[in-house]
Structure formats: structure tokens, C-alpha cells
Amino acid sequence: MKYKSQKVAYWFFALCMLLFSLQIVYGFIMGFARIGMDGLHEWIPFNTARAVHTNLLVIWLLTGFMGAAYYIIPEEAQRELVSVKWAYIQLISLAIVGVLAITGYHFNIWEGRKFLEIPRELDYLVVANVLLFLGIILTTLFKGKRQTTTALVLTMGLVFAALLYLPGMIWFDSQVTDSFFRWWVVHLWVEGVWELIMGGILAFLLIKLTGVDREVIEKWLYVIVGLTFLSGVLGTGHHYYYIGVNKIWLVVGGIFSALEPLAFLAMALFAVYMYRKGEKNHPNKIALFWTIGAAIVSFIGAGLLGFAHTLPQTNLYTHGTLVTAMHAHYAFWGAYAMIVLAIISYVMPNITGRKRYDHINGHLAFWLSNIGMLGMVVAMGVAGVVQVYLERRLGMDFMVAQEEVKIHFVVMLINASLFTTGIGLYIYEFIKYGRPTDEALEEELDEEQVLVN
């Protein structure tokens, strides 16, 4: 740690861990409901569990991105954050908005729009919170000694993410128009600007972990995020195939979303190549695993599994089935959850001063969670394909087909237990690190020297 204010990141990451744990709990509630064990229905019906599960995901990932920005920006701009006090206020207000939203979902207070369930009244608080966050980040960058490409890409991602939240706040009488602009938020976040954030964090980690020249890494970062927008923006069309808008999206969405895996492939190749090219041997092996893992799994989850059902001819049958849930789980895990876990793994030794770089629990956490998630995705994938065949080819009733795929959710729950064990170990290690300390400021020098040796 080079700057005292970077310690703020710790509390964002701690909130991440808490929200992630809760997300998993609600995931289990949904999984058990799918196999007929819905004893909590009276208090937590499926739609509540689902809204909480997906919203917690969004909130903990955003919290992680914010924490990452609070750690990365001072180091990139070579100065302290302009205000630590306001950063804490921002964190507390973010937690309050999250708690209010999630509590409301248990009392039928929501907007009922997939992924954007937060009621409009709370949307304004979200906007105020994000503006405060961006104010701190942008002012720090502006007053900094240097403006790097890594910081620029990360900040652009965060600014665009904030701007793109706005179309989701507009009311439309038509369900079709509503859905159209809802995807401006959801798709352009997940398959657009969030990739900028991911790219920024990935570039920062690669610079730190591999020792490859910043200029080389940042040059390729531009190419990757360029590919992301080139394919991802018009790729939004794959959500418009069958929701009641013009057929032109079948062509545009089909072509450009088929190109989307290229950006993820480039990211995976980039990470692996930089790792192999790097001559410096950073001791933080756990962070390295999560970093390279994020680049590879995001290619498989977001790139390949997305491609599997993105062409209009395939999507005609898979639209609105568990195939989407399968793709979403592996894409979010690889692209965003893993990169947040990577930056946390990198940051924790630096801000606590405890150089627990290469420990068995860390490796177990990585492998158990990854194997567990892969198992869950395979189970959901099989359930999805069976559902498509039974419902859309054989014309079976929805609930009859659901009975047939029940067994795959039992398999999913077994794998989810493995995943949870891995995440449990990760959180245990996080807690074991302890709190950040000013003493860690001195130790950054040692880390730089380790890198050179």
C-alpha cells in the first residue's frame, strides 16, 4: 500500500463478502424451491428470493468495483483520495440503500422489472450515491500527478455505468418499450461498460503481478475494450429478437453478438500471454490464480456459452428457458465475481501487511468454488436443454417439463455446496487477514523489491 487512503477499499470488500454470503443463501432457497422444498414460501416466495439473489449480486459486484477503484486510483494518480470521510459516507449510504431495497422485497415493495427491481424512489438515492463516488474518483484523478490508461478505462467504465442506469428509471406504458430500454441498462452494463471496469482491474493486476511494461499492457487494453464495444453495443440486439420489435435486430444482433466472444478471447489470450511474458515472479500466487482464472472463465462463460444460444435460429427455442440461467451464472462468475475476488486477493496482503501470499486455504477456495460453479452450470445447462426439448419441441406443458428436470437441480445443489465451501474458505481467509493498518504503508517498498528480484 502506497497511500493511506487506499485502506478505504477494505470496508468495501468486507461489505462484498457479507452481501456475497447472503446471495448464496438466497440461491439455496431458490434451488430448494425448484426441487419442491419451499417451506419458506410464506415469508420468502420464489420471486422475493430471486430478486434478492440477483440484486445482491449486482450490489456486491458494484461494491467490489468501487473498492477496487478506491485502491487503484490513488496508486495510478499517485496521490491520496481527495476525501476519505466522503468515501466512508458513500459506503454507508450504499449499504443503507441496499438494505432498504432488499428488506422491501420481502414486503412486496419493488418495481418488478428483472434485475432492476429497486423501487424508483430508491433509484434517486442510488444516483446520489454513485455521483458522490464518481465525484471522489474523478477529483482524485484530476488532481493526480498522472492520468494512466488503466485509470482512464476503469473510470470510463464507472462513469458509463452510472449514465446507463438512467434509461432504466423511465416509465413506459408499453411492456415492449420498457423491456427495450431495460436492456440498455442490463446488457450495456454487463456486456459493455462493466467489461471496461473488468479490463481496467485486469490491466492493473497484470501490471502489478507480471511486471510486463505498462505501455504494452495498456496498448492491448485499448484493443480489448475496443473489441468489447464494437461487438457488445450492437450485440444488444440479441435481446430484441423476440420481444416485439423490428426484425432488423435479428440480423444486427445475430452478427454482432456472434462477435462478442472475440473480446473475451482477446482478454483470455492477453492475460495468459502477459503472464508468460512477465519475467517478474510476484509471490501473491492466489491473486494470480484468480486473475488468470477470471480471464479464462469469462471467455468460456460469457463468450462461448453466450455464443451457444445467441444466434436467432437457436435463441428462438432457448429464449426464456434455463439455458439463459446457465449462461448467466458462468458469465457473471468468470467475468465479474472472479475479477473482484482477484483484486481482493491482491489488495488484502498490501493493506493489512500480512504477507499470506500462497496458502493452502486460498488454493482450496479457488478450486472448490470453481469446480462447484462448473458443476452447477453443467447441471443447469442439462436442465435447460431438456426443458427446451420437452417444451418447445415436444410441446409438453411447462410444469410437466419442470418435473422432468427436477433431478438436475438436485445435482446443482450438490455442486452449490462445493461452491459454498470454497467461498466459505475465501471469506474465512479474508477475516483472518484482519484489519488494514498504517504499518503496511512501509511494506509496499518490500513488495516492489520482491517484484524486481
Place this chain on the structure above:
Amino acid sequence: MLSKSQARAFFFGGTAVTFLIFIGLTIYSLAPGNDQTNHELITDQVVKGKHLWEANNCMGCHSILGEGGYYAPELTKVVERRGAPLIKAILQSPVPWAPNGRKMVAYEMSEEEAEALVAYFNWIGGIDLNGFEKIVSPLAKDKK
């Protein structure tokens, strides 16, 4: 070999061009001449139905136009499939509707609210979905 400034130009140039095309296509596809939704049939009752749809997060379990929770049936064209009386009875029921054991929340809606949701489903049922309306599960059954 690609320089950093060329890479930067690729990023900013590509982003600007694709965003402009995207905005252009949005305007084109939402133009009244390209409407596939019978927009003029969106009455106050349909809007009320949409409010109820959102206020109760029906999308958290069901799906509409292929979007939702995949836990309960797709409701595009549900009125044609199940008929308005059954739908209204389910919405007004004081006990959870539980086909095949999977429970729905008992919403105990009023007659007026149930009518509004049926109007909303009726409007949805008339949308041209580029062929999806013929594939989505319950309709595949109707084809036979």
C-alpha cells in the same frame, strides 16, 4: 506493429461509430411505422395491468415475451390458452394456486385488478414476436 495511439483510435473510433449506429437503429425500430405491438390498443386498463404486473414482481417467477424467472409458465398468449375466467380466479384466490405442487403467492386481487391484468395479457397476446409466439411452449401444444 500496432502503436498505442492507433489502439486508442480504434477504441474511441469504434465506440463512437457503433453507438451512433445503435442510436439510429433504436430510432428506426421504435418509429410508429415499424410498430409491431398495436401501441394504439394500450388502454388505461392495460397500463393498470402493467402497474400490477410490476408491483407484484410477477416476472420474478413467470416470464412474459420470454423474459422472467423461469420458475412459472410463460404468460404470453395465456388468455388464449387458459381463458380469462381461470386467470381471474387464480389472481383472486385467497389460497395459493399450486399446480404440480409449485406454489404461487395468493394475491387476492379485486375484480377490477384481475380484469386489468387480463387486459394487459390480451394486449401482450397481440404482439408480433417475430415467430416466437409460435414456438413458446404452450403454443407449440396448440399447433398440434
